[in-house]
Amino acid sequence: MLTAAFQSAPDGIDPARVPYRDIYTGARIPAIGLGTFGSDHASPDLIADAVREALRLGYRHVDCASVYDNEHAIGPVLQAAVREGLPRKDLWITSKLWNDKHAEADVIPACRKSLADLRLDYLDLYLVHWPFPNFHPPGCTVESRSPDAKPYIHEHFMKTWRQMEKLVDLGLVRHIGTSNMTIPKLKLLLRDARIKPAANEMELHPHLQQQELFDFVRGQGIVPIGYCPIGSPGRPERDRTPEDTVDLEDPVIVRIANRLGLHPASVCIKWAVQRGQIPIPFSTKRRNILSNLQAATGEPLTAQDMADLARIDRNCRLIKGHVFLWKEGQTWEALWDMDGVITPP
Numbered sequence: 005m006l007t008a009a010f011q012s013a014p015d016g017i018d019p020a021r022v023p024y025r026d027i028y029t030g031a032r033i034p035a036i037g038l039g040t041f042g043s044d045h046a047s048p049d050l051i052a053d054a055v056r057e058a059l060r061l062g063y064r065h066v067d068c069a070s071v072y073d074n075e076h077a078i079g080p081v082l083q084a085a086v087r088e089g090l091p092r093k094d095l096w097i098t099s100k101l102w103n104d105k106h107a108e109a110d111v112i113p114a115c116r117k118s119l120a121d122l123r124l125d126y127l128d129l130y131l132v133h134w135p136f137p138n139f140h141p142p143g144c145t146v147e148s149r150s151p152d153a154k155p156y157i158h159e160h161f162m163k164t165w166r167q168m169e170k171l172v173d174l175g176l177v178r179h180i181g182t183s184n185m186t187i188p189k190l191k192l193l194l195r196d197a198r199i200k201p202a203a204n205e206m207e208l209h210p211h212l213q214q215q216e217l218f219d220f221v222r223g224q225g226i227v228p229i230g231y232c233p234i235g236s237p238g239r240p241e242r243d244r245t246p247e248d249t250v251d252l253e254d255p256v257i258v259r260i261a262n263r264l265g266l267h268p269a270s271v272c273i274k275w276a277v278q279r280g281q282i283p284i285p286f287s288t289k290r291r292n293i294l295s296n297l298q299a300a301t302g303e304p305l306t307a308q309d310m311a312d313l314a315r316i317d318r319n320c321r322l323i324k325g326h327v328f329l330w331k332e333g334q335t336w337e338a339l340w341d342m343d344g345v346i347t348p349p
């Protein structure tokens with residue numbers, strides 16, 4: 005059957021120019037992806053339009069998740085792109101298992117649901133979104149706690165992981181990975197996994213560089229995927245605290261951006277790609293979707309710029325995860341194993 009050719013935008017970037025990162029399986033993942041978390045403001049249809057535009061502009065990597073509640077809108081866009089001649093093998097589609105589906109019986113059906121919504125036969129990457137089975141109503145406040153919330157229990161996580169491994173065996177996903185993990189949790193997983201994680205998605209921007217975790221992940225042959233790569237300026241009010249710093253206003257970033265005649269967001273993207281993580285910036289604006297891809301493929305920053313940016317880490321975590329805490333009186337740091345050991349129950 006003849007299909008209409010997939011229409012790439014004339015001002016887009018040739019996907020062959022986009023750098024790739026090697027996965028330990030031999031697969032290659034595009035070094036920039038489009039984020040699809042619309043927070044409280046971007047509707048599923050708006051995000052589906054952004055995905056369509058991103059594919060036309062040269063993106064081949066889309067970061068999805070069932071909890072973003074828009075996979076059903078993104079699916080028809082992916083299906084149409086493939087029908088119109090964009091080879092499925094050229095796409096890299098990630099989805100994530102939400103916290104309420106960690107039970108052994110729930111993992112495979114949850115993945116099948118994402119596949120059906122995204123209208124795909126397989127995912128390139130399926131992540132355990134958080135290492136906790138704790139969930140909360142969408143849009144709830146930071147103080148909100150689930151009475152059933154639990155700490156990290158490795159035996160429980162491994163039960164979930166065994167099902168993730170089964171997804172690979174079943175051919176439903178090509179790679180599995182983690183998100184929001186810490187070094188001690190990853191060490192246990194690496195000890196016990198039959199199929200090791202291909203990627204770890206983690207918050208990474210110039211004001212949260214997580215150097216130790218970043219080095220650990222890369223040292224284990226795991227690809228770091230960086231979320232909030234430009235400091236998530238559009239995140240909801242509930243994810244903001246007075247101590248938060250603003251990457252886009254950092255004098256070093258602004259100085260480099262001014263010198264290059266770029267938006268500070270482009271400096272964040274260049275820094276991320278050059279450092280070796282995969283940024284997944286979110287945008288619903290064509291201009292920004294394109295400029296982020298241009299940043300990933302254009303002139304690199306100088307060694308001096310990279311050294312200057314390495315020095316502006318403020319250890320400023322934006323997505324603190326309060327709502328996943330399991331005990332009264334805890335602070336968000338408990339989720340991140342700050343002392344290098346898993347926070348006791």
Ligand SMILES: NC(=O)c1ccc[n+]([C@@H]2O[C@H](COP(=O)([O-])OP(=O)(O)OC[C@H]3O[C@@H](n4cnc5c(N)ncnc54)[C@H](OP(=O)(O)O)[C@@H]3O)[C@@H](O)[C@H]2O)c1
Binds near residue numbers: 235236267323
């Ligand atoms: N694994 C996890 O737990 C986790 C957690 C958080 C996020 N994520 C993933 O990471 C993705 C990115 O994170 P994020 O959306 O929080 O943060 P982000 O990508 O750092 O920031 C997105 C915001 O920046 C603006 N923006 C994007 N490009 C821009 C540009 N070139 N110039 C100026 N403004 C620009 C966007 O607004 P406009 O729409 O106006 O351009 C949007 O408000 C999410 O969409 C999601 O896929 C994963």
